[in-house]
Amino acid sequence: MPRAATTSDAFNAVAEPRRREILTLLALHERPVNEIVLALRLEQPSVSKHLRVLRDVGLVRMRRDGRRKLYRTNAEAIRPLHEWTGEFERFWRHQLHAVKERAEAKMAQAKQHDEKEK
């Protein structure tokens, strides 16, 4: 089985760095394709293709404006990723805590050692 399609879900879609840049760029304002091309210095077909993927998984929305098409990030679609990664937050907090405690224990030990030296 080959790798899953980039359009299979948001996780696969955002695995591509350029697509993440596009999402960031379109988070504040909607923008025409041309602006994305200029801002990120990519080829126009490349941008269109990335937008296609992002649209297929609902990460961006589009509306026509004359001959242009305005795209904007649909932040709501990023939420599941934030929630999934958030489930690990307590673990990295514990890990940091543990690291901190080991560091403090080491400090205390070093201090005791120093006192003996005197």
Next chain:
Amino acid sequence: MPRAATTSDAFNAVAEPRRREILTLLALHERPVNEIVLALRLEQPSVSKHLRVLRDVGLVRMRRDGRRKLYRTNAEAIRPLHEWTGEFERFWRHQLHAVKERAEAKMAQAKQHDEKEK
């Protein structure tokens, strides 16, 4: 250019659903490969290969225990993903807010309409 390697970064590594399952499974306790195989009903070589990818991007740590190898999730490596997705949180909040306001405006309008009917 082909798609980036799954080992290029955490984003690419977690794009695979099975790898996400493995990370979840190993978040609480460290476990030998065999347990992962049983718990997720995957082939052993498949699990080893996924673990290899996860290890290459630092998403899991391993230590030997006799003839077994115990793996555990390194939550800290998931944090960048949580932070990147978190930058969109204020946007989806705004979006929800907007949806709510539109709904309320509609309710108010319906109410006015009702009053007229009287």
Next chain:
DNA sequence: TTGACATATTCCTATATGGGAATGTAATAT
């Protein structure tokens, strides 16, 4: 040493890219 157990790696194959080049399509201007 030999055997059993636990993992890892290699080989093979079908599939899905992402970029570049060329072309197609839709909407507006003249």
Next chain:
DNA sequence: ATATTACATTCCCATATAGGAATATGTCAA
């Protein structure tokens, strides 16, 4: 109607899988 502007799609190619099968490696037990 025709040219122009703004995007989208198609074709081609090199590369990276993920799964299955077979095999290799590493560790402990007798």
